[in-house]
């Protein structure tokens with residue numbers, strides 16, 4: 001079915017024709033439902049104990065309403081602005097982070113604080129988790145004082161971390177054994193899209209939780225895909241980031257080669273921006289890469305983690321991915337040179353021949 005949609009651009013709304021699959025949803029305005037108006041009310045529909053709706057929803061019955069309580073676990077580069085957007089939209093947000101000091105700015109803006117994932121989950125209707133990697137995602141969801149201990153029927157857990165499918169399925173099984181619902185929802189889009197509420201959610205799992213959480217996803221993002229069974233969201237995210245990591249490595253080679261043959265790499269960035277291989281990533285990162293500056297938006301260690309997980313995914317279905325394999329080695333070299341916490345564009349440093357390596 002072809003539909004003309006209003007798709008949100010980075011600074012303005014673009015009118016765009018799109019083929020709308022039944023599982024793809026674009027946000028139709030910046031905050032289509034104000035969070036202060038989101039309520040959860042008991043319902044027996046599909047064993048979900050609550051559903052989100054706007055006070056403008058004609059079917060709402062105020063006497064049954066209770067304010068939605070949203071938990072947020074993991075306040076790093078991505079989690080902090082995502083939680084901030086929920087707070088600024090008027091949501092009742094409770095936060096937790098391993099390093100407590102990262103909670104303080106959000107607490108000063110009205111967030112509540114609990115001292116463990118378990119306490120957050122037990123005091124909230126829907127809890128989001130944005131954690132570094134598979135190990136931390138499992139620990140926060142399933143470990144001692146993990147969120148699962150505070151979950152029960154009627155609650156939901158939405159993991160927006162980038163992990164692999166088997167990890168997501170493990171977390172899902174654990175969460176669902178409590179009676180709660182589970183949605184994996186990794187995001188495409190980096191620090192700035194997180195700040196601007198422009199993320200793309202790649203979701204899979206309990207459809208009723210997807211529908212319940214949709215108004216919240218729409219506050220943090222510009223579009224959302226529902227991809228079916230748990231594991232599909234993780235797989236989509238890993239494929240996207242596998243491509244992104246290789247693109248960045250190839251771009252790095254081009255910048256250095258252009259310079260070696262006497263061209264101005266800044267001009268290369270400009271030439272690329274006008275042609276068919278143009279990508280926002282090159283225009284955004286190129287100018288700072290030329291100056292050997294790598295302000296962190298997407299940490300290099302996370303890009304290498306995603307390549308490693310994507311290679312595991314490819315291995316599981318015997319799909320050759322030689323370019324991703326070579327790219328992964330390059331990011332490993334960059335990590336070994338102490339660049340883990342720099343932006344992933346610092347992978348270019350792994351291609352620079354150091355003076356002491358010349359014969």
Ligand SMILES: NC(=O)C1=CN([C@@H]2O[C@H](COP(=O)(O)OP(=O)(O)OC[C@H]3O[C@@H](n4cnc5c(N)ncnc54)[C@H](OP(=O)(O)O)[C@@H]3O)[C@@H](O)[C@H]2O)C=CC1
Nearest residue numbers: 074075076077078098099131132136162190191297298302
């Ligand atoms: N940055 C980006 O551009 C994007 C990142 N992602 C993905 O989102 C996730 C988060 O990324 P980002 O915010 O950049 O990462 P950060 O490294 O900034 O934040 C990681 C978060 O995980 C927490 N954490 C790490 N280890 C543990 C642990 N063992 N137990 C409990 N908490 C832990 C950190 O806590 P503490 O503060 O205590 O260290 C922090 O809250 C990753 O999976 C990443 O791949 C997805 C899209 C874009």
Ligand SMILES: O=CC(=O)O
Nearest residue numbers: 187188189190298
């Ligand atoms: O995972 C990183 C991103 O930019 O997306």
